[in-house]
Amino acid sequence: MASNSIALRLSGLFALVALLVFLLIGWVLYLQVDKGLGRLPAAELDARYSVLESAVTRYGNPEHWAKINAKLKLLSEEDKRIHFWVVSDNPQYEFGNPDANIRQFAMGRPGMRDLQLPDREFPLKVLISQFPAKDQRPPLRFLIAIDMQTFWDTQHRLLIALISLAAVGILLASALGYWVARIGLKPLVSLSLEAQKLAPPRLSGRLQLSSLPPELDQFVTSFNSTLERVEQAYSRLESFNADVAHELRSPLTNLIGQTQVALTRGRSAEHYFEVLQSNLEELERLRSIINDMLFLASADQGSKATELTCASLAEEVATTLDYLDFILEDAQVQVEVHGDASAPIEKAHLRRALINLLHNAVQHTGPGQVIRVDIHGDEQQASVGVANPGGAIADEHLPKLFERFYRVDASRSNSGANHGLGLAIVKAIALMHGGSVFVRSEGGINTFGINLPC
Numbered sequence: 001m002a003s004n005s006i007a008l009r010l011s012g013l014f015a016l017v018a019l020l021v022f023l024l025i026g027w028v029l030y031l032q033v034d035k036g037l038g039r040l041p042a043a044e045l046d047a048r049y050s051v052l053e054s055a056v057t058r059y060g061n062p063e064h065w066a067k068i069n070a071k072l073k074l075l076s077e078e079d080k081r082i083h084f085w086v087v088s089d090n091p092q093y094e095f096g097n098p099d100a101n102i103r104q105f106a107m108g109r110p111g112m113r114d115l116q117l118p119d120r121e122f123p124l125k126v127l128i129s130q131f132p133a134k135d136q137r138p139p140l141r142f143l144i145a146i147d148m149q150t151f152w153d154t155q156h157r158l159l160i161a162l163i164s165l166a167a168v169g170i171l172l173a174s175a176l177g178y179w180v181a182r183i184g185l186k187p188l189v190s191l192s193l194e195a196q197k198l199a200p201p202r203l204s205g206r207l208q209l210s211s212l213p214p215e216l217d218q219f220v221t222s223f224n225s226t227l228e229r230v231e232q233a234y235s236r237l238e239s240f241n242a243d244v245a246h247e248l249r250s251p252l253t254n255l256i257g258q259t260q261v262a263l264t265r266g267r268s269a270e271h272y273f274e275v276l277q278s279n280l281e282e283l284e285r286l287r288s289i290i291n292d293m294l295f296l297a298s299a300d301q302g303s304k305a306t307e308l309t310c311a312s313l314a315e316e317v318a319t320t321l322d323y324l325d326f327i328l329e330d331a332q333v334q335v336e337v338h339g340d341a342s343a344p345i346e347k348a349h350l351r352r353a354l355i356n357l358l359h360n361a362v363q364h365t366g367p368g369q370v371i372r373v374d375i376h377g378d379e380q381q382a383s384v385g386v387a388n389p390g391g392a393i394a395d396e397h398l399p400k401l402f403e404r405f406y407r408v409d410a411s412r413s414n415s416g417a418n419h420g421l422g423l424a425i426v427k428a429i430a431l432m433h434g435g436s437v438f439v440r441s442e443g444g445i446n447t448f449g450i451n452l453p454c
């Protein structure tokens, strides 16, 4: 599930953040402790040396020296980490049985130094000091060494503790992070459950904002408005199917009825001819509806006007009027054309749009009245408006007139001759040219038109 994957992702991020934080804290802590531990051996050596220094300096005969030897022996036994060596030319004034390695090391530079002996895993920290001859005592080198193993062990244990703490911390952070993310994502889960309920045909429901955190406001608002559009499209599709069925049913009913009547008894050849002629008209009507629908379907799929030629719109109107000559004459209306402009058009498509606009105008104009075609143009766009006198169209209808099968007269009283697809095709043609359509109903004049980009 998507919410799970977000929870996992968040807990992964928590783990990463925890890793970085632990690494940083652990590293700083380790460095600090390491520094502190590093100082300890030297401090311890200094402390021991300061206790012995004055005695070694002062004592210059064998009796006194025996005291120092006894003291060194005691101290070595008390703390096994500490080793003492005294190196001199006279074995009487030596301590700790220094071997060749120690002797050689003792002759080196005085001060704090590390000594790695072959039989030891860890180096010794050694304080070398030299004392000049005193009375019978020859000059000597005094070495105090401390075994570093305990410090290394402490350091090692600290490192392991820090790493284990970090590992546990990271595991804990990711587990808690997962848990927190799951709680945080609960509104999303309930949102998706609610959204799942909103499948067709139950599209009227909406996601409720009140129960959700404000971060989801924008998502819910856009989801709801998408749902609104889907609902509208869905209901348009439903009524479109009903309209298609309705439009196809009338001609088919006529065809079947006429054919059945003709077949009830023997008829004259003339009668059959008339029936066939009438059938042909119905078939033509069917074909025209299907052609219109196919055209709209191809426009829906994004087909564009491709064979564009830059033409005078007034000329296109004139050619269309020639084509509608008889219809205009029958309706006894006149057409006036004003203005002109050029635009890149696919002529066959534009003529089809003009026929639909002019045909509508003729159908809604009384005998003796005048239809006015106005053509305007500038550098950006050209427009053709077809205006005819007629009753005002209510505002509620205007935005819907270019929808498929939409008619002002819902009773479809003119459905014998009209299918309600004319203006939808005009709009499709405008869109195929990258243009738009417009409609106005003012002062007893109804204007339908098309805008085309230049």
Ligand SMILES: Nc1ncnc2c1ncn2[C@@H]1O[C@H](COP(=O)(O)OP(=O)(O)OP(=O)(O)O)[C@@H](O)[C@H]1O
Pocket (backbone or CB within 6 Å): 356, 360, 361, 364, 388, 390, 393, 401, 406, 407, 408, 409, 417, 418, 419, 420, 421, 422, 423, 424, 446, 448
């Ligand atoms: N010039 C006009 N004046 C008034 N109303 C109009 C005009 N043109 C269109 N209409 C209204 O718009 C509706 C839709 O027009 P459209 O051309 O799409 O369909 P139709 O003319 O009914 O059918 P078709 O054009 O498919 O034969 C019409 O039914 C009519 O109500």
Ligand SMILES: [Mg+2]
Pocket (backbone or CB within 6 Å): 356, 359, 360, 418, 421, 422, 423
């Ligand atoms: Mg029409």
